Amino acid sequence: MPSILIVDDEPGVRSALGGVLRDEGYEVDAVDSGEACLERLGRQAYDVVVLDIWLPGMDGLATLARMRERQIEVQVVIISGHGNIESAVRAIKMGAFDFVEKPLSLEKTVLVVRNALRQRRLEAENQALRAKVDAPHIMVGESYAMAKLREQVAMAAPTNGRVLIFGENGTGKELVARNIHQLSRRRTGPFVEVNCAAIPEELIESELFGHVRGAFTGAVADRRGKFEAAHGGTIFLDEIADMSLKTQATVLRVLQEQVMEPVGGSTRIKVDARVLAATNKDLTAEIRAGRFREDLYFRLNVVPIFVPPLRERQEDIPLLADHFMAMLAREYGRRPKTFEPDALIALQRYAWPGNVRELRNLVERLMIMVPGERISSRDLTFLDPGATTVLSQAPPISASAPLHDARDQFEREYILRALAAQQGNISRTAEVLGVERSNLYRKMRAFGINPPRKVDDEEPA
Ligand SMILES: Nc1ncnc2c1ncn2[C@@H]1O[C@H](COP(=O)(O)OP(=O)(O)OP(=O)(O)O)[C@@H](O)[C@H]1O
Ligand SMILES: [Mg+2]
Numbered sequence: 001m002p003s004i005l006i007v008d009d010e011p012g013v014r015s016a017l018g019g020v021l022r023d024e025g026y027e028v029d030a031v032d033s034g035e036a037c038l039e040r041l042g043r044q045a046y047d048v049v050v051l052d053i054w055l056p057g058m059d060g061l062a063t064l065a066r067m068r069e070r071q072i073e074v075q076v077v078i079i080s081g082h083g084n085i086e087s088a089v090r091a092i093k094m095g096a097f098d099f100v101e102k103p104l105s106l107e108k109t110v111l112v113v114r115n116a117l118r119q120r121r122l123e124a125e126n127q128a129l130r131a132k133v134d135a136p137h138i139m140v141g142e143s144y145a146m147a148k149l150r151e152q153v154a155m156a157a158p159t160n161g162r163v164l165i166f167g168e169n170g171t172g173k174e175l176v177a178r179n180i181h182q183l184s185r186r187r188t189g190p191f192v193e194v195n196c197a198a199i200p201e202e203l204i205e206s207e208l209f210g211h212v213r214g215a216f217t218g219a220v221a222d223r224r225g226k227f228e229a230a231h232g233g234t235i236f237l238d239e240i241a242d243m244s245l246k247t248q249a250t251v252l253r254v255l256q257e258q259v260m261e262p263v264g265g266s267t268r269i270k271v272d273a274r275v276l277a278a279t280n281k282d283l284t285a286e287i288r289a290g291r292f293r294e295d296l297y298f299r300l301n302v303v304p305i306f307v308p309p310l311r312e313r314q315e316d317i318p319l320l321a322d323h324f325m326a327m328l329a330r331e332y333g334r335r336p337k338t339f340e341p342d343a344l345i346a347l348q349r350y351a352w353p354g355n356v357r358e359l360r361n362l363v364e365r366l367m368i369m370v371p372g373e374r375i376s377s378r379d380l381t382f383l384d385p386g387a388t389t390v391l392s393q394a395p396p397i398s399a400s401a402p403l404h405d406a407r408d409q410f411e412r413e414y415i416l417r418a419l420a421a422q423q424g425n426i427s428r429t430a431e432v433l434g435v436e437r438s439n440l441y442r443k444m445r446a447f448g449i450n451p452p453r454k455v456d457d458e459e460p461a
Pocket of ligand 1 (some may be wrong): 166169280356
């Protein structure tokens with residue numbers, strides 16, 4: 001139900017306008033000052049604020065200015081005193097949707113509110129679409145492991161080389177593949193995904209290479225295959241360990257000869273598609289067991305990229321949780337909830353067998369299920385840290401790096417963890433670490449750490 005907040009110091013306006021808007025089916029609250037309005041907006045999301053210009057204390061324009069400063073997303077309808085067009089115009093310039101003049105016509109006001117709501121819905125839809133288009137490709141994370149991964153992606157992308165992406169379920173293998181495509185010269189070409197596990201064995205060849213009419217029962221028309229669809233772009237073969245040996249042989253031939261034959265056809269089609277592949281299985285074990293062709297493995301594995309499990313980069317968990325919260329809130333048109341520090345610790349303690357995908361799903365569930373604006377560890381009691389209390393483990397540091405690098409790496413990880421534990425508040429982090437705030441800033445800059453989130457009460461040193 002759309003929600004409206006009326007801000008007017010006249011009790012008569014509050015009750016009359018409140019009445020007609022409720023009759024329209026809106027949820028209506030009313031307050032009598034700019035201060036009370038801001039306080040309300042800090043606690044609850046509204047769709048439209050009907051704001052009187054003349055108010056005792058902070059006036060309407062000042063209130064509007066504060067709302068803009070705080071980036072509160074709400075449509076504002078101004079009630080301006082008779083003959084006070086200038087302020088109304090100023091309010092519009094500051095982003096108000098429209099204004100109505102006093103003495104108030106209730107009918108006109110209802111109409112303007114209705115339009116403001118429609119505008120708000122359009123904007124929300126627009127944002128949701130944008131969130132869907134942009135967000136899936138951002139790789140979030142400041143851990144050393146993520147930095148390495150980004151580096152590998154950036155190095156592999158511009159080459160035309162085949163990349164084999166390893167990693168457990170839900171670690172972000174597809175995301176890596178999409179990033180490689182986007183950073184490559186083929187970015188304007190298609191990105192075609194084939195989930196080899198999801199396609200029935202007898203259809204996979206037709207799926208990959210297409211078929212001609214009559215090639216088999218049900219082939220009622222010619223059909224283009226995925227390899228052809230990916231011409232000039234990238235084909236992503238997901239879950240390759242699930243291909244049958246027969247399909248593996250055919251794929252191998254395509255990779256060797258760069259040509260393919262549609263099922264039942266006699267013409268050979270030249271294809272120019274870069275092949276990226278992914279698996280969550282241990283392919284060397286599959287090869288030993290005779291389930292995967294070694295020659296195909298070598299063909300695909302020109303550049304191997306390993307996506308680490310989430311439990312090995314737990315300092316990224318708060319960043320990912322915030323990222324998913326913001327993204328999903330936009331998608332659902334809701335206000336994002338905040339994670340309390342104890343909730344973030346609980347999230348970091350959990351072992352995440354389903355990795356980033358599991359975290360994403362959990363955030364979605366919390367956004368829907370938790371009633372308030374804040375998520376605390378009490379909302380997470382169902383997360384069982386189980387046997388793997390990863391927090392107690394040392395960060396994964398290779399023992400072959402020069403001492404100086406290892407020290408930097410440790411220091412970076414350590415600062416990131418401390419920041420995460422303090423929810424990105426730099427003053428508090430500095431206090432916990434026992435260093436000057438300016439010193440911490442310098443180190444963060446040196447290690448390329450961005451403050452994980454904006455904190456109102458802080459300015460950069
Ligand atoms: N570093 C990251 N930053 C932001 N989102 C991420 C990150 N890693 C993964 N995701 C998101 O997590 C979800 C799972 O990622 P993805 O599908 O790429 O994993 P996968 O390894 O291919 O999983 P599966 O093995 O289940 O196929 C997706 O919604 C993806 O966008
Ligand atoms: Mg996948």
